[in-house]
Structure formats: structure tokens, C-alpha cells
Amino acid sequence: MSIIRLMGIDPGSRITGYGIVDMDGPRSRHVASGCIHTASEHPLPERLKTIFERIAAVIRDYQPLEVAAEQVFMHRNPDSALKLGQARGAALCAVVMAGLPVSEYAPRAIKQAVAGSGAADKLQIQRMITLLLNLPESPQADAADALAVAICHGHTRQTLNRLGGIAAFSGRRR
Amino acid sequence: MSIIRLMGIDPGSRITGYGIVDMDGPRSRHVASGCIHTASEHPLPERLKTIFERIAAVIRDYQPLEVAAEQVFMHRNPDSALKLGQARGAALCAVVMAGLPVSEYAPRAIKQAVAGSGAADKLQIQRMITLLLNLPESPQADAADALAVAICHGHTRQTLNRLGGIAAFSGRRR
Secondary structure (H helix, E strand, O other): OOOEEEEEEEOOOOEEEEEEEEEEOOEEEEEEEEEEEOOOOOOHHHHHHHHHHHHHHHHHHHOOOEEEEEOOOOOOOHHHHHHHHHHHHHHHHHHHHOOOOEEEEOHHHHHHHHHOOOOOOHHHHHHHHHHHOOOOOOOOHHHHHHHHHHHHHHHHHHHHHHHHHHHHHHHOOO | OOOEEEEEEEOOOOEEEEEEEEEEOOEEEEEEEEEEEOOOOOOHHHHHHHHHHHHHHHHHHHOOOEEEEEOOOOOOOHHHHHHHHHHHHHHHHHHHHOOOOEEEEOHHHHHHHHHOOOOOOHHHHHHHHHHHOOOOOOOOHHHHHHHHHHHHHHHHHHHHHHHHHHHHHHHOOO
16 A cells, blocks of 8 residues: 555644644654644734645645544634634635645544544543654644544545545545 | 725625725725625535635736725624634635735724714615615625725725824724
8 A cells, every 4th residue: 555645734723733644554654743823912814824824835845645624513612713713714725725635524533543532632642643653752732633633534544445445535525 | 195996805604795996085986896605515625715716816806905804703603603714714815815914894883984873784784885886786795795894994094094194004904
């Protein structure tokens, strides 16, 4: 099986995590990861520009084949939902404008794929990512979440390809 | 006073309105307006791409100098706030990636500027926009709202320029 490069993103109004992994069957290798910080004292358009440009630059630099993001469910606070939505819109725009497909995964599915339990907490995800990718130190929480969704996508992709090729896989895309 | 071309946008998860006006002092002339429809049955990344590309195309075609959008306040429903946020993020990204400044205005300020009352309803806004811009027929509600925020920006811009030039104006930008 050939190696495919996948990108995960974890958009947020203040920090957007990203992670690039090379998947070789069930094995994953860390390529790059990091956090895009957008200071809340900066004007909104500037913050959205930073997210768009940085995500576009990561795609340009690492050339992933596909991108995955965590699905967002009901937020308790409408104001933070709006802010998260704006950041998410900017990040996803950078992906689609680069011509890449985006798959979305439920938080439980991501935790299950990485930690073996849909109820794993943030610290467990960071630890499992550090172990799975054989990292010298634990990545920041948002970068770890981005790497987790990339790995989740890699596993799902592989399973669906095994089950019936790309047709079945496409049906799962959002 | 020279003519300046302004753009207003009214982003929404299903319909994003846009409007281009030429302002000559207090007078405004309709240049273009319309609605970008994004079918809810289409995948989210595709909808965001449509908004980004169409806003970018309008900017390319009409070359506005500045852009204005309605400020969004507390939404009652977190789910619709997230959806609105995503659409808003895509639309604002298209503006900032085109290198244009965006100003945001409170709904009351927009209604006040166009209809003379901060409590005007959608129908009154449509009627006033039709009158002010001398249109042969009433524009769709979202296009009318976009034209209204463009005109509001034009008036504010003019007042602030009169009060102390661009320095005072910049302070009001978001």
C-alpha cells in the first residue's frame, strides 16, 4: 500500500490546530503540526485572514491529499458558536480553495480512532498522539486534536477502501 | 467630492446578499446587487466555496474600494449561529483576501441610516432602498440589506471624514 499524506484541522476562534501525517496502511508518521494563534484584540477580518493564509501556506508547503476536520455539534453559547463558525469558515475555505476534499468526523469517532474510547479526554488524546506518532514531546492540545482527526480519517479511509473502494468513501464525506 | 464605490454584504447560511453602490457625497447610485444561494443539501465545504468564489468574483468585477457588513449579535440558537458564522467567515475571507478593509455596523445603525429609524422592519428597508436608489423594482430582502449596509457605510464614512479625516474613521473599523 502506498503512503498517503493527510491533514487534520481543529479550528477555533483563538487557536486553530493543524497536523500533517503520512499514513502507510495502519501506521502513521508525523510530518508537521502546530497552532495558529489569532489574538482576540485584533479585528475579526484580520484574524480570519491569518487563519486562511496560514492554512493555505501549510497546504502549499506539505501538499496533503485530503483534509479532515472535527464535526461541530450544538454549542451551549450562541456567541462562541458564531465565533467558532467564523474561524471554521475561514479554515475550510482555505482547504476548498486549494481544491482539496474535506471530511468531517464526530468527536467520539476521533477519540475512538486514536484512544480506543469515545470518552477519552484531551490529555489522553495528547498522550496517545505522542505515543502513536513517536513524538519526542507532547504536542499542544489543539495540534494534538488536529493530528487525531487526520489519523481518524486515515483509518476510516482505509476501512472504507477495503469495504468497497472510493465510492463508499465518498458517500461519507460532508 | 469624488465618487467612491462601496460594497455591502449580508452573509447567511442559505442566502448571502451583496450590493454595490457608488456614493457621491450623500447621494448613492445602484451599481449591482444580488443573492448568492447555497443549497442546504450541498456539503458544507462546497457551500463555503460558492460564497467565497462569488464574493471574490463580485469584487473582481466591480472593484469596490471598501466593504461593509452587518454586525452579528447574540443569536438565540447556537446551531444557527455556527452556520451563520461559517458563511460569514467565508464571505469575510473573500473580502480580506482581496485586500479590502471591512467595516461592521450594528443593525440599528443600518436601519437608522436608510430608513431614519433603528426599528424599521425588513419591508421598510426594501422600500427605502428602492426609493433611495431609484430602482425599477424592490430588490430581494438580502440584497436590500446588503445595499443598506453599503449606504450606511457611505454615510458614516462621509461624516467621519468631515469630523477629522481617515484617522477618526479607522478607529471605528472592526
